[in-house]
Amino acid sequence: MPKFVTVDQTVNEKLIAIVESRVEDYLSQIFEAQELTKEDNIYAFRFGTVQVFIQIKPYHFDNALVYMYSYLAENVPITLENAGELLRLNAIIPFGSFGITFDNTVIYAYSMPGVQLDFEEFRTALQTVATIADNYDEKVLAMVS
Incomplete structure (x- = not known):
């Protein structure tokens, strides 16, 4: 059996502020x-025909x-x-x-831990999310029309 530590679900506001500061720094290098x-x-930010959002969310005490x-x-x-087509994608x-989402909006999303996040990981993930969203928004609209 794995030796995982029980995750402490307490929100660590100081850690969230550190991750937000890091993300702001990375964003200032890109935009x-x-x-x-x-x-x-x-x-x-806008990318092609889509708008991409970045948000820092509590995960647990250590991240x-x-x-x-x-x-x-x-x-x-x-x-x-x-639903089947989205699952195939x-x-x-x-x-x-x-x-x-709860209001029948199709979303493309990705999340990653922020404490150890480096610039290259962040940039690559952001570029990939923006590119996939821009490449698939018209396809999703056509698929569900």
Whole structure:
């Protein structure tokens, strides 16, 4: 049996602030100030036909998640066929996943631990999320129409 330590679900605000500071530094290396917005601790930028969001979320006492996502299609009729197609896309995408939010919006998202996150990991993940979202938004719209 694995020797995992029980995860302490306590939110560590100091750690979240450290991860937010690191992410802000990384974003400043990638974007010009006018290319990036921040509202309610959610960063956003445009890439092609999509908007990509970055958010720091509590995970447990020793880590925080860097959550990257993009909304691809709103008010999607959820059918067995549509859900199956999104699951098939998840099987071929290298990381991240397509999902459906509470209000039937198709989303593409990826999250990773932030405490040990380095610049190259962050940049690669952000570029991949933006590219996949931009490449698939029209395909998802066509698929669910």
